[in-house]
Amino acid sequence: xxxxxxxxxxxxxxxxxxxxxxxxxxxxxxxxxxxxxxxxxxxxxxxxxxxxxxxxxxxxxxxxxxxxxxxxxxxxxxxxxxxxxxxxxxxxxxxxxxxxxxxxxxxxxxxxxxxxxxxxxxxxxxxxxxxxxxxxxxxxxxxxxxxxxxxxxxxxxxxxxxxxxxxxxxxxxxxxxxxxxxxxxxxxxxxxxxxxxxxxxxxxxxxxxxxxxxxxxxxxxxxxxxxxxxxxxxxxxxxxxxxxxxxxxxxxxxxxxxxxxxxxxxxxxxxxxxxxxxxxxxxxxxxxxxxxxxxxxxxxxxxxxxxxxxxxxxxxxxxxxxxxxxxx
Amino acid sequence: xxxxxxxxxxxxxxxxxxxxxxxxxxxxxxxxxxxxxxxxxxxxxxxxxxxxxxxxxxxxxxxxxxxxxxxxxxxxxxxxxxxxxxxxxxxxxxxxxxxxxxxxxxxxxxxxxxxxxxxxxxxxxxxxxxxxxxxxxxxxxxxxxxxxxxxxxxxxxxxxxxxxxxxxxxxxxxxxxxxxxxxxxxxxxxxxxxxxxxxxxxxxxxxxxxxxxxxxxxxxxxxxxxxxxxxxxxxxxxxxxxxxxxxxxxxxxxxxxxxxxxxxxxxxxxxxxxxxxxxxxxxxxxxxxxxxxxxxxxxxxxxxxxx
Numbered sequence: 001x002x003x004x005x006x007x008x009x010x011x012x013x014x015x016x017x018x019x020x021x022x023x024x025x026x027x028x029x030x031x032x033x034x035x036x037x038x039x040x041x042x043x044x045x046x047x048x049x050x051x052x053x054x055x056x057x058x059x060x061x062x063x064x065x066x067x068x069x070x071x072x073x074x075x076x077x078x079x080x081x082x083x084x085x086x087x088x089x090x091x092x093x094x095x096x097x098x099x100x101x102x103x104x105x106x107x108x109x110x111x112x113x114x115x116x117x118x119x120x121x122x123x124x125x126x127x128x129x130x131x132x133x134x135x136x137x138x139x140x141x142x143x144x145x146x147x148x149x150x151x152x153x154x155x156x157x158x159x160x161x162x163x164x165x166x167x168x169x170x171x172x173x174x175x176x177x178x179x180x181x182x183x184x185x186x187x188x189x190x191x192x193x194x195x196x197x198x199x200x201x202x203x204x205x206x207x208x209x210x211x212x213x214x215x216x217x218x219x220x221x222x223x224x225x226x227x228x229x230x231x232x233x234x235x236x237x238x239x240x241x242x243x244x245x246x247x248x249x250x251x252x253x254x255x256x257x258x259x260x261x262x263x264x265x266x267x268x269x270x271x272x273x274x275x276x277x278x279x280x281x282x283x284x285x286x287x288x289x290x291x292x293x294x295x296x297x298x299x300x301x302x303x304x305x306x307x308x309x310x311x312x313x314x315x316x317x318x319x320x321x322x323x324x325x326x327x328x
Numbered sequence: 329x330x331x332x333x334x335x336x337x338x339x340x341x342x343x344x345x346x347x348x349x350x351x352x353x354x355x356x357x358x359x360x361x362x363x364x365x366x367x368x369x370x371x372x373x374x375x376x377x378x379x380x381x382x383x384x385x386x387x388x389x390x391x392x393x394x395x396x397x398x399x400x401x402x403x404x405x406x407x408x409x410x411x412x413x414x415x416x417x418x419x420x421x422x423x424x425x426x427x428x429x430x431x432x433x434x435x436x437x438x439x440x441x442x443x444x445x446x447x448x449x450x451x452x453x454x455x456x457x458x459x460x461x462x463x464x465x466x467x468x469x470x471x472x473x474x475x476x477x478x479x480x481x482x483x484x485x486x487x488x489x490x491x492x493x494x495x496x497x498x499x500x501x502x503x504x505x506x507x508x509x510x511x512x513x514x515x516x517x518x519x520x521x522x523x524x525x526x527x528x529x530x531x532x533x534x535x536x537x538x539x540x541x542x543x544x545x546x547x548x549x550x551x552x553x554x555x556x557x558x559x560x561x562x563x564x565x566x567x568x569x570x571x572x573x574x575x576x577x578x579x580x581x582x583x584x585x586x587x588x589x590x591x592x593x594x595x596x597x598x599x600x601x602x603x604x605x606x607x608x609x610x611x612x613x614x615x616x617x618x619x620x621x622x623x624x625x626x627x628x629x630x631x632x633x634x635x
Contacts, residue, residue, distance in 0.1 A: 140615040259470035
């Protein structure tokens with residue numbers, strides 16, 4: 001158990017180190033911090049002495065080490081555009097993105113589990129067959145198209161829902177929250193449905209496939225033979241083992257979710273981190289780009305590690321398997 | 329030779345199930361139409377969207393023919409720059425399909441080589457390569473591509489980027505997706521390796537490379553074919569998403585994604601066709617590929633995937 005945990009943690013730290021090296025080399029090659037500081041009017045000799053003073057002529061690893069130490073203390077440089085610490089700018093936008101992700105997760109969990117389970121129990125029922133047919137169409141429609149089409153239908157043609165921004169938000173323990181106002185909720189509906197339109201079919205199909213397999217297994221037949229109630233067998237015995245692979249696939253989707261938030265935020269002009277990142281790219285705001293990479297990398301690595309650890313806790317065979325099982 | 333191979337194909341189980349599956353036939357016909365139409369775009373398209381002389385800004389935002397203000401010359405209407413939408417879509421799908429196919433060729437090349445080596449030699453090398461594949465898979469393609477292309481664009485400026493866009497898209501999508509092929513091939517190699525014919529050629533004294541590529545690889549082709557259709561569809565979607573974010577093909581040489589992007593702002597003024605029509609084309613293209621992929625998977629290798 002301990003070996004599994006520590007191996008997983010070492011891997012997380014390694015991935016994070018690689019991300020930080022990549023982020024640093026971007027900073028190293030992109031834009032000249034000296035020019036941002038002094039402009040064009042300073043002579044070449046003064047420039048050189050300033051460069052030496054700031055340590056810009058030091059070897060790569062010395063500079064990286066300095067960057068690394070500062071990054072550990074949460075100092076990722078100052079944004080050129082906002083003239084504020086880059087980390088603060090990013091963290092200001094974090095609640096908006098998390099709100100979007102939270103809303104989406106809620107929709108996915110609320111709908112995918114019951115639909116997936118019932119589609120496995122009643123594979124012939126017409127409504128559930130319709131849902132399964134829709135799900136392959138859902139997978140084929142890219143998330144930004146769903147977003148555009150829903151904007152066209154619900155805000156341009158029908159005028160029911162707002163198409164951009166977060167609307168009215170409330171301050172709560174230093175976080176801005178849109179969940180608590182009517183206006184904020186109205187603004188959340190379209191982005192969240194667009195974002196879940198791609199995740200939902202995936203999870204429904206997965207849960208259905210796993211559930212169908214579990215229902216065929218020996219221990220479920222034994223449970224029937226024992227005379228347990230249908231509800232107990234479906235929702236207690238079968239569902240538990242269905243959710244195992246769902247956790248792993250869910251973990252694999254975190255990267256996809258990050259990419260899709262960038263797309264969704266762009267379409268809906270949602271003031272979150274992904275939208276900020278694309279703006280920073282257009283303005284060549286290097287510290288902000290680097291800070292985004294580090295923050296998102298950290299969130300990603302932490303989330304993935306937690307998912308793996310949970311999986312390790314729930315499924316003991318993972319810990320025993322040292323190498324890859326054959327024919328995986 | 330070709331005739332006998334054709335006859336063998338006609339008698340095969342694949343063709344037999346294809347003939348009985350209406351959805352598969354329909355998807356196949358639609359897909360072939362797409363390929364033919366987009367690759368003969370220069371013959372079929374009524375206008376050349378790359379030729380500025382043929383574009384008149386006075387023709388901009390004309391709705392499709394079936395609407396009241398439609399114009400006979402422009403079957404599907406025009407975009408904001410006055411380009412004929414039908415022609416831009418034909419040329420655009422050519423770019424999208426080209427990127428999709430070449431990206432998948434690159435993926436297949438990398439993935440098959442790594443998968444063969446990993447499965448055939450096994451041991452530490454196999455462990456290392458598969459761990460790498462796990463990590464690469466958990467960073468989704470789109471996330472890696474967005475970050476990579478964004479940084480590349482910031483480094484080299486928009487102008488140079490626009491010239492290199494098509495190559496960069498192929499490289500990024502091609503490199504990011506190799507694990508899918510590597511895993512599938514590896515799993516098959518592990519199964520094939522134990523069979524007698526491999527022992528036989530080893531006893532004859534053939535080299536590892538020759539055994540891997542000439543003897544094992546041909547026996548892993550059907551799962552490779554199965555994932556290839558779905559992978560091309562995925563590559564086309566990724567390309568469209570990147571172009572939509574402004575990180576892919578430029579507006580002057582639009583793919584389906586950049587067409588959708590360039591029309592997006594006009595949706596609010598009611599010119600829906602500039603965005604929605606290329607969008608529908610993209611969805612249909614991807615949908616028929618996914619349906620064909622599903623069909624192939626069911627027929628050729630029912631146990632390959634679970635969902």
